[in-house]
Amino acid sequence: MAGHSKWANIKRQKARVDAQKGKVFARLSRAIIIAARHGGGDPAGNFQLRSAIEKAKAAGIPNENIERAIAKGTGTLDSDAPLEEVRYEGYGAGGVAFLIEALTDNRNRTAADLxxxxxxxxxxxxxxGCVGWMFDLWGVVTVAAPHDEEAFLEALLAxxxxxxxIVADVAEVRCPVAALEAVSNTLNHYGYHVLETERRWLSLNTVEVSDEETARRVLRLLDALETLDDIQSVATNAVISDALMEMVDV
Structure with a gap:
């Protein structure tokens, strides 16, 4: 049941890079747009939107920016360039699969950049479709790593x-996307502090990256994709050991 997620480690290390590159505001604003588009503009009745707004506020995004993003998502804000959700797929070095979600006003530009x-x-x-079949979309609830794993299992069963x-100092709980709110509420009820809730593409099979050059290329590609303005999320089926991660100079 429990395991060590190498991809989660990669994801956390790249989050630091995101912050350094100043992409946080744009990425969180796009998350609000997508949530409002799919579930409406009322946070009380839209868990994904409520979660996106909480993340945006925690990052210091002004309220007027949040309201503007909601308006874009619900279509109440006039715009000459409507935003479109597009999914792209491809292969990196070593046959590693990449699944990319974008929110763009120009498909041709985004495809050329990718x-x-x-x-x-x-x-x-x-x-x-070339790699999409390798991934499933799941909800992931992240909480602080439990001190008592048996008690944690009881909460999960509830x-x-x-x-x-369990990854470093957090536990990541996987559930159907539709169950994100219920799982988050239950874990809160049992006294676990929910750090994050999100939709995440998870690979059905993995590719073990064992050499330094391939790992470097995979991580550099991940960096490059995540710094593009139109990109909302990037998933890969790469597995890179902690030791190799330490060796790679990206």
Whole structure:
């Protein structure tokens, strides 16, 4: 049931890079737009929107920016360039699969930017469906790592979920996306501090990256993709050991 998620480690290390590159505001604003588009503009009745707003406020995004993002999502803000959700797929070095979600007002520009990023790191942007079958969309609730794992299991059973990973000082609980709010509320009820809730594409199979050059190319591609303005999320099936991560100079 419990395990060590190497991809979660990569994700956490890249989060630091995101902050350094000043992309946090744009990424969180796009998350609000998407949540409002799918579930409406009322946070009280839209858990995804409520979560996105909480993250935005924690990052210091002004209220007027949050309101503008909600208006964009619900279509109440006039715009000459409507935003479109697009999913892209491709392969990086070593046959590693990448699944990318974008929110863009220009598909051609976004595709060209992605193609350039893939080509530079020895990969290629593929056709729709080339790697999508390797991933499933899940909800992930992150809480502080429990001191008593048996008690934590009782809380998980009450939340009707059984899959989790303990990564460093946090536990990541996996559930269906539709159950995110219920699982989050149950864990809160049992006294666990919920740090984050999110939708995440998780790979059904993984590719073990064992050499330094391939790891470097994969991580550089990940960096390049996440710094593009239109990109909302990036998932990969790469597994890179902690020891190799320490060796790689990105």
């Amino acid at each position: 193609r350039a990023a893939f080509n530079k790191q020895g990969g290629n942007l593929g056709e729709t 939340a009707e979920v059984e899959t989790y990973d």
